[in-house]
Amino acid sequence: MDIEYRRNDKIIRRKFYQYLVPTVLMVLAMQFGSLADAIVIGNFLGDGALSAASLALPVVFLVEIPGMMIGTGASIIGANFIGKRLIKEASQTFKLAMFLSFAVSLIFIPIGALAGDAVAKLFAGSFVDLAPMISQYIQVYAYQAPLLGIGITLAYFLSSDNNPNLGAAFFAICNVVHIGAEILFCRFLDISVAMWGVAASTGIGMLAGMLVFIPYMKSKRRVVDLKIPFKGSFALVKPLLRAGSSSGALTALLFVYSLVLNIAAINFLSDLEMPLYAMLTNFSFVVDIFVIGILQIMPSVVASLFGEKDYFGVRSVCRRVFLLAMGTTVVLTVISIAFPQLFFTIFGVDLSALQAGLSIDPLFVVRIYCISFLAYTGNKFIVYYYPSILKNAPAVLDNAVRVGLIGPISVFFLMKFLSISGFAYGAIIMEVATIIIVIVFITIAKRVGKYTGKGLLLLPSTSKNEAQIDLSIPAKEEEISKIIEDLQHYAFEIGKDEKAAAMLALASEEIIANTIAYGYRFKGGSRYIDVNLSRTEAGLLVRIRDDGVAFDPTNYVPGDEEEMKFHGIEVVRKVASDFKYLRLLNTNNTIMEIALAK
Amino acid sequence: MNIFKQKNGTTLEVKLEGRLDTVTSAELTASLEGEEGFTDIRFDFEKLEYLSSSGLRLLFAYRKKLGGKEHVILVNVNALVAEILRVTGFNQQVTIQ
Incomplete structure (x- = not known):
């Protein structure tokens, strides 16, 4: 054809x-912390501190494992519950995830206190001068592990609960405060204890990031209800951990990788x-x-x-x-x-x-x-x-x-x-x-x-693929006649049903003419409308996409007068067996199905 | 679209060839605007290939103007256009002969 x-x-x-x-700027705000961290340490505390922080990296990954696993697991199953409007389950998932990430991370506190020095010596190897700095770093990291756990979990979860901007804001605030605190610690603390401050600034950043919990609680889009009792939540442990297992496994792999790098570094x-x-x-x-x-x-x-x-x-x-x-x-x-x-x-x-x-x-x-x-x-x-x-x-x-x-x-x-x-x-x-x-x-x-x-x-x-046609049509009023005639022809080629093809043309014309007349009226430049025609089991499916003014035709309510029964959108409702609208990527997507003769 | 008009007493006979869509409906409206002194309008749809919702609205406007479905008469309606009239429920709004 x-x-x-x-x-x-x-x-x-x-x-x-x-x-x-916006995505690049958001990611920039979220990512710059990792780089700025090393730059601040290197410039304020010198080569030795930079090396110590690098050798302590496996501990950072280890401490983040519970938060990454539980946080991403909770965001995945939480989003599923939210999608199904299961408010009780979604709320219990949130509470359980916060509790678990806190409780599991508590284990790092005694480990840090009892084994911090020994682990630091092990990580430092022959670089014995670096051991005290590594020890300070990993001990503070271990002490603040529960804080990191609930911070990461909170950030992931509220992104799933219809507040992705707050999730991004969490990391952005976290980074800014983290780097700010780090600069202050590096500037004013004695070099012998500065690594305490360097590690603590991560926790301080997390605490500041948690302030987004306030707008989250006020958010009208929030589904989670904190009044729902915690009792019965433990049944969700298994699905939560299963959903977060790949994220947890990746963090665990990063831990192993950084450990191998350390062994190579201190030995070679x-x-x-x-x-x-x-x-x-x-x-x-x-x-x-x-x-x-x-x-x-x-x-x-x-x-x-x-x-x-x-x-x-x-x-x-x-x-x-x-x-x-x-x-x-x-x-x-x-x-x-x-x-x-x-x-x-x-x-x-x-x-x-x-x-x-x-x-x-x-x-x-x-x-x-x-x-x-x-x-x-x-x-x-x-x-x-x-x-x-x-x-x-x-x-x-x-x-x-x-x-x-x-x-x-x-x-x-x-x-x-x-x-x-x-x-x-x-x-x-x-x-x-x-x-x-x-x-x-x-x-x-x-x-x-x-x-x-x-x-x-x-x-x-x-x-x-003869069963699907993808095209872009110019949004020009003078071309509507030809476009609709061609669409009818394509629809016939796909469905081999003359009447269904005519109905598809009728319904499509209404949406396309409406977009040209109103949707694109005040938009400049040469505009197009994307049309996708395909064959389904029961009929012909057409999706019409434009990026004009947002308009949901399925929500259109006609007046009471008799002539409104023949308003274009009402006609579409009559000829289409299915009539849907999606606001996707800031575009209007009208989807209509026309039944084929059996 | 080709439009053929003829006055027959108080009936305006309109024969359409081609497609009655958003653009050609506007042309037809303009073409009929100058016509006066008729009580009935009779459309010959034998060679009408397609009828859009704007075409339906034009027919409805004449139904309203002339005072009822008996004054808007469609003749020689082919199967495709008949199906459009049936599915949209418009076959109840005009007289089909």
């Missing part, structure tokens, strides 16, 4: 850019290499703050489009996300390779001392490490994209292989033989090998029939 109106991405592209800026690196290593471990945060915001578009926009079976839209958004994320990474990589000395200035590491003492040029090591940025972004794309199209396995595999298998093995052995440059080469191997393994997995899964769809994006092909 010849289709004159090719589908374009003009509406989707506009939505993409509308979502991009010299005193001078240690600050360079500590600096490099923070490089992923540099990429994260610029790239994660772009990739974060996918869970919301791609997931919505995929749910609507708008595969053209999914492809269009993915192409843009990929090009933008990769383009940003290329710029970062080029800048980093051209000016590697910038990192030493930013993190407060003495470059000249390293250049004088090391046999290998530290700038060369940084340059090598930065080559891994591109593949790092590739892996992040995998982790964000596949769950958005409801295929978790490639993302889970990517995480597991990267930090649970290839990462620790390659980095450990390369550091053993090549010292600090082995860490940089190991990073490249880890990122590239992970991508190759995921691609091989997807290819095999397609071959054995586990996955279908075109290419690596695993999306159904629409170009040669």
